[in-house]
Amino acid sequence: MKKIMAILAALLLGSCASYSGSGLQPDAARLEDVLRVMGQPEMRWQDADGSQQLAYPRGPMGVHTFMVHIGADGKMRSIENVLDSKRFARLQKGMTQSQVLRLLGPSQPAWTVYFKARDELVWEWRYCDDWNELARFDVLFDGSTQTVRSSMSLTESQMGLCGGEGGCMCGH
Known part of the structure; x- marks a missing residue:
């Protein structure tokens, strides 16, 4: 029973981290890390300089949309909730x-x-x-x-x- 509870707790913690990407560190995390942790974005924009912007809306009843900015080098520059x-x-x-x-x-x-x-x-x-x-x-x-x-x-x-x-x- 304790093993099952530990596994469930780990899964819950993992799902929380994937919701906001809170464990991802700017200039350390790469695009692949963002996709692994947060999943596929709802929308993606490619800029002329090779950088990207990814949108992760967490609705309909959620209250966040996270924008992730990826540099041309593939590293995450920032992640922020834009609904404020x-x-x-x-x-x-x-x-x-x-x-x-x-x-x-x-x-x-x-x-x-x-x-x-x-x-x-x-x-x-x-x-x-x-x-x-x-x-x-x-x-x-x-x-x-x-x-x-x-x-x-x-x-x-x-x-x-x-x-x-x-x-x-x-x-x-």
Whole structure:
């Protein structure tokens, strides 16, 4: 029984490490290490200089999207969660959908909505806000130009999505 518990604990620890890549060290880990630990990315961009950016969204109910930057030499330069207020503040009116994807990674497809009357496409991400409350961040695109019109954020409690005491706090 103790062996089984030890194996289960090791598997759980391994799955946690693969979620965020927390055991990967910048300038030491290589692309192969990232793929082994975190799996295949949802999206990948190749830059002209040979560097790469990998997107690892952890939704739909997760609150993180990790961007991994790989140098032209194949070494990991950085890994960061991009679903936070600092990153959202970098969003600008007029950005293209491709630019938003590169900044935030893919949104949750099930939460993508097109409003015909407004000719507006909305992408949505779930995240943990600065007050440790579950929230949704929306980017509203002009349907014709496919560029950012605006963005907004609401907590899940403001949206009426909480299921009881503490239900909208991160980690519950």
